[in-house]
Amino acid sequence: MITLVVTRHKALLQYLKEIGIVGEEVEAKEHVSPEEIRGKHVCGVLPHHLSSLCTFYTEIPLIIPQEFRGKELTLEEIREYCGKPQTYCVVPIEE
Numbered sequence: 001m002i003t004l005v006v007t008r009h010k011a012l013l014q015y016l017k018e019i020g021i022v023g024e025e026v027e028a029k030e031h032v033s034p035e036e037i038r039g040k041h042v043c044g045v046l047p048h049h050l051s052s053l054c055t056f057y058t059e060i061p062l063i064i065p066q067e068f069r070g071k072e073l074t075l076e077e078i079r080e081y082c083g084k085p086q087t088y089c090v091v092p093i094e095e
Contacts, residue, residue, distance in 0.1 A: 002058060006032050006044035011075040012060065012082070016043065018075075021058065021085060043085070051090065058087040 002021065005013055005028040016022045022043060029036070032046075034053050042051070043058040051057040061083035068077065 001041060002026060002043045003040045004029065004032070004037065004042045004044075006030070006037070006042060006046055007060070009062075009073050009078065011073050011078045012044070012062070014075050015078045015082060016060070051088070052092060054090070056087055056089050058085050060085050 003026070005016060005022055005026055007013060007028065008030045013022075013026075013028050017024060017026075032042075032050065034050065037046075037050060038053045039055050041056040041058070042054045044060055045062060046054075046057065046059075051059070062078075062081050063083060064073070064081050068081075073081070
């Protein structure tokens with residue numbers, strides 16, 4: 001079960017609820033620290049150094065045209081630019 005969504009796009013959270021990936025009561029944040037995601041199932045858009053700390057990470061790829069970067073996206077734009085969600089389980093290799 002996804003316990004946290006990390007995104008700055010409010011429309012992405014709406015979209016994830018719409019397609020049934022998360023429930024209405026899921027916690028959502030724009031920014032997170034390693035402590036906030038460690039050991040959780042997190043969904044959204046994270047750099048790998050953070051996603052690798054999650055127990056499970058569901059990536060929501062956003063293929064956004066250059067002119068839309070840095071802008072708030074609408075739900076319609078999220079539907080258009082959102083790729084297929086993919087869940088990963090990353091296990092670090094200790095040296």
